[in-house]
Amino acid sequence: PRCIWLSRHGESIYNVEQKIGGDSILSERGLAYARKLKDMIEENAPGETLTVWTSTLKRTQETAQFLSFKKLQWKALDELDAGVCDGMTYEEIEAKYPEDFKARDADKYEYRYRGGESYRDVVIRLEPVIMELERQENILIITHQAVLRCIYAYFMNVPQEESPWMAIPLHTLMKLEPKAYGTKVTALKANI
């Protein structure tokens, strides 16, 4: 039966520094998750051949590095582009762009970063990915929080407007199994 496996990248240097965006590498902990991910897949999908889809950013590719499956990079899986706020912490954004910070909180789905994207923009650029996903067997997607929220909402039939507020934890592998009655989700937490 067809399965979709989803994971955020392991903890990155920017995650540790609480900065958004960028193209940083994994922290030691993030690297430990990348190693653990290989074991978790072997344990939970024994003998299965998956195809791994990542974004074009280092942190997703490093998270996939120990998996010996075919890999494909999608630019459409890159993190929501924070435009001028890329590389800043939320505190810095609030201090430098207080109006924007408020506007985003008021309508996180529609708010578009200056020179960047909104969640709606991400949902639109994900359309070809979702279409291809519907045609494929067993795919493991390693991507970013905002992107995963949109993909998860699509398969779980959650209205996209709610997706910006969903919690997608780090270091957790999610297994989605489309069934007649809906999608069955199993969350497997890596203890690292």
Ligand code: G3H
């Ligand atoms: O770095 C960006 C986050 O993955 C998205 O978080 O949309 O809740 O600010 P946010």
